[in-house]
Amino acid sequence: MTKNFKTLPVYILLSVLSLPLVIMYAYLVIDTFTVTTPGSLVPGPFTLHNWRFLWEPAKPGQASIWAATLNTFLFAGGTMLIVLMTSATAGYALSRLRMPMRSFMLAGLIMLHAFPTVTLIISVFLILQIIGLYDTLIGVILVRAALDLPLGVWIMKGFYDNVPWEIEMAGVQDGASRFTVWWRLILPQIQPGLAALGIFSFLQAWSEFILPQVLAPGANAQVLSVYMQAVVKSETQMDFTLFKTIGLFYTLPVVVIYLIFNKKLMNIYGGGTKG
Amino acid sequence: MRILIDNFTKTFGTTTVIRDMTLDIESGEMLALLGPSGCGKSTTLFAVCGIHRMNGGRLLFGDRDVTTVSSQDRNVGVVFQNYALYPHMNVFENISFPLKIRKESKADIDAKVREMAKLVHIEDLMERKPAQLSGGQQQRVALARALIRKPDVLLLDEPLANLDAKLRLEMRSEIRRIQQETGITAILVTHDQVEAMSMCDRIAIMNKGQIVQLSSPSEMYNEPASAFVAGFMGNPPISFLDGTVEGSSLRLDQSSIVLPLPESSRPASPASRVKLGVRPEYFQPENPDKVEGKISFIEIQGRETLYDVTLENGAVLRSIQSSGPLHKLGDTVRWGVDHSRVLAFDESGARL
Numbered sequence A: 001m002t003k004n005f006k007t008l009p010v011y012i013l014l015s016v017l018s019l020p021l022v023i024m025y026a027y028l029v030i031d032t033f034t035v036t037t038p039g040s041l042v043p044g045p046f047t048l049h050n051w052r053f054l055w056e057p058a059k060p061g062q063a064s065i066w067a068a069t070l071n072t073f074l075f076a077g078g079t080m081l082i083v084l085m086t087s088a089t090a091g092y093a094l095s096r097l098r099m100p101m102r103s104f105m106l107a108g109l110i111m112l113h114a115f116p117t118v119t120l121i122i123s124v125f126l127i128l129q130i131i132g133l134y135d136t137l138i139g140v141i142l143v144r145a146a147l148d149l150p151l152g153v154w155i156m157k158g159f160y161d162n163v164p165w166e167i168e169m170a171g172v173q174d175g176a177s178r179f180t181v182w183w184r185l186i187l188p189q190i191q192p193g194l195a196a197l198g199i200f201s202f203l204q205a206w207s208e209f210i211l212p213q214v215l216a217p218g219a220n221a222q223v224l225s226v227y228m229q230a231v232v233k234s235e236t237q238m239d240f241t242l243f244k245t246i247g248l249f250y251t252l253p254v255v256v257i258y259l260i261f262n263k264k265l266m267n268i269y270g271g272g273t274k275g
Numbered sequence B: 001m002r003i004l005i006d007n008f009t010k011t012f013g014t015t016t017v018i019r020d021m022t023l024d025i026e027s028g029e030m031l032a033l034l035g036p037s038g039c040g041k042s043t044t045l046f047a048v049c050g051i052h053r054m055n056g057g058r059l060l061f062g063d064r065d066v067t068t069v070s071s072q073d074r075n076v077g078v079v080f081q082n083y084a085l086y087p088h089m090n091v092f093e094n095i096s097f098p099l100k101i102r103k104e105s106k107a108d109i110d111a112k113v114r115e116m117a118k119l120v121h122i123e124d125l126m127e128r129k130p131a132q133l134s135g136g137q138q139q140r141v142a143l144a145r146a147l148i149r150k151p152d153v154l155l156l157d158e159p160l161a162n163l164d165a166k167l168r169l170e171m172r173s174e175i176r177r178i179q180q181e182t183g184i185t186a187i188l189v190t191h192d193q194v195e196a197m198s199m200c201d202r203i204a205i206m207n208k209g210q211i212v213q214l215s216s217p218s219e220m221y222n223e224p225a226s227a228f229v230a231g232f233m234g235n236p237p238i239s240f241l242d243g244t245v246e247g248s249s250l251r252l253d254q255s256s257i258v259l260p261l262p263e264s265s266r267p268a269s270p271a272s273r274v275k276l277g278v279r280p281e282y283f284q285p286e287n288p289d290k291v292e293g294k295i296s297f298i299e300i301q302g303r304e305t306l307y308d309v310t311l312e313n314g315a316v317l318r319s320i321q322s323s324g325p326l327h328k329l330g331d332t333v334r335w336g337v338d339h340s341r342v343l344a345f346d347e348s349g350a351r352l
């Protein structure tokens, strides 16, 4: 009881401070469903007019929203899969196997992670053109995954380092092959790390704009962020409410994912396999 | 199953940790590998279970040469110091893991796990995760998992090091009971001589990668082969006196004290240097060969009292007496050494 009284003022203060944000989010949602004149605080009558892009056929020359959504899912999902598989295996190798140039690779990982994307984009563009993956989803997926990998591998290495090697040895003594040991005994213990890394790279790819915009701008491979930009460009007169609505639609999966997984997401910076 | 480690050599890079070690363990025997930290006990154990490759020598399980056989195919059960239970599996899954790997039928697994759980007294804990178990319970689970495959050898690497004193006592007899009930050949690694003496049929004392003595516990205590072994066995430890031989006696360095040497161990040359080992129970007030000294330390251990007596040359003799603390710190006492039970060593530390 006393505890509630003590924390109550803190809650009130925090609520007041975050109120502007909450109000803005609320109006973002309200605006998309109503006819509200800009600047007015009183919502107008309800309408689905702003959401019409979901069911109206796409304008000629533009991709449909559903194709773009599917592409975004493929893009983010593909990136996540590649990042997870590579980080889980490479991190294990770096943590456990004595291989040549190990310390060089570890130092290299950090360097790679420090590289800003934008500086690489022209060379990446040229390479994709040469190998014929320009303007394809696979091309951007590979690039996005490659950029996520240094951090991913590094994080997974940290998680593996925390698993006692005796567990591995015990597994081997119990008659399991090295692969079975990794799959059945080690992976389950770094599973919080894997989950966090997966969500992290999924969200990162979901919100990516520059890479798809430069490397896959065509209608076939368009993702939502590029689609939004195309919509803005094609309108002669800027329709802010439409833009807001598409934006909201674009954010929804992120919000849902975050709500489901936020505990695991915290774990990646907690950095440990407790529990 | 009889285990033979034959001329085993192990090197890490350029340093040789173990050189030409030979150890023959009889079937059904429990052998302790005892030695100071870093002497190569764990290394030997890991070579037997296949974690370390042997750089030289052979390893035989019965008549089977397993030197180059992989860990998975050796059929060895290991209990690690930190138990190495699988944290994401419950007790049942932990114990049954080796059987699942062998793809045994579910009914078989169930029966075997239940039988094993009964043996180590953990029937009621099957649903728990390792994190929900006490140290002693984890220990039992680790034992059960190591034994479920009916291994040829059971290896225990300091199994009691992580337990508190009371539990250690309990698990000591438990492990021994389980080993005897299953009749399995076992190697116990420890640096606690009490553990080694109380649990094992024979003890191998290691020092710097070599076995310095292999005997039964009582022989190890009463007839140590070297000063190192004598110093390692016994708690409170033996005390040593340095001196020079004079006839059939020993004159202690820088003093007038002369002690008779045991008949069995007269050194060949007169005037040679000798180290005398006196265990605390053989330095008592009623013994004949008196030595004068000052009490420099008293430790009351409840049932017994331990005195350190500093002699005139600064050497220290220890005495353990069952009567209560009758003497005070600083008292001058004349207590006797039982010269028939004294151990004499030459300069290199070898027993005379």
Ligand SMILES: Nc1ncnc2c1ncn2[C@@H]1O[C@H](COP(=O)(O)OP(=O)(O)OP(=O)(O)O)[C@@H](O)[C@H]1O
Pocket (backbone or CB within 6 Å): B012, B017, B035, B036, B037, B038, B039, B040, B041, B042, B043, B044, B191
């Ligand atoms: N992987 C390794 N690389 C190099 N040297 C090693 C390695 N493992 C062990 N050693 C060395 O081998 C020697 C024996 O080690 P070992 O672990 O067998 O000792 P131990 O008798 O088990 O000691 P403790 O009682 O402390 O566990 C030590 O000097 C150690 O430094």
Ligand SMILES: [Mg+2]
Pocket (backbone or CB within 6 Å): B041, B042, B043
């Ligand atoms: Mg060790």
